[in-house]
Amino acid sequence: MIKLKVKIFDYEDERDLEEDVNSFIEKLEGEVIDIKYQVSVGVFSEEQVFCFSAMIIYIEK
Numbered sequence: 001m002i003k004l005k006v007k008i009f010d011y012e013d014e015r016d017l018e019e020d021v022n023s024f025i026e027k028l029e030g031e032v033i034d035i036k037y038q039v040s041v042g043v044f045s046e047e048q049v050f051c052f053s054a055m056i057i058y059i060e061k
Contacts, residue, residue: 002059002060003059003060004033004057005058005059005060006055006057006058007024007055007056008055008056009021009024009055009056010051010053011052011053012050012051013050013052014039014050014052016052017053017054021035021054024056030058030059031058031059031061032056032057032058033057033058033059034057035054035055036054036055037052037053038054039051039052
């Protein structure tokens with residue numbers, strides 16, 4: 001039976017996101033269907049807050 005699943009990652013630094021997504025894909029026992037990537041920015045007082053996120057859609061074997 002094929003199980004379609006998602007894994008969501010959320011980081012303040014794009015390098016952390018890249019490292020964890022690559023690590024997840026290397027260890028995955030299945031097939032990646034798609035990866036959705038998003039960047040958002042918020043301003044709090046004089047500080048900018050970045051959010052880098054990705055959702056991996058995959059089939060688990």
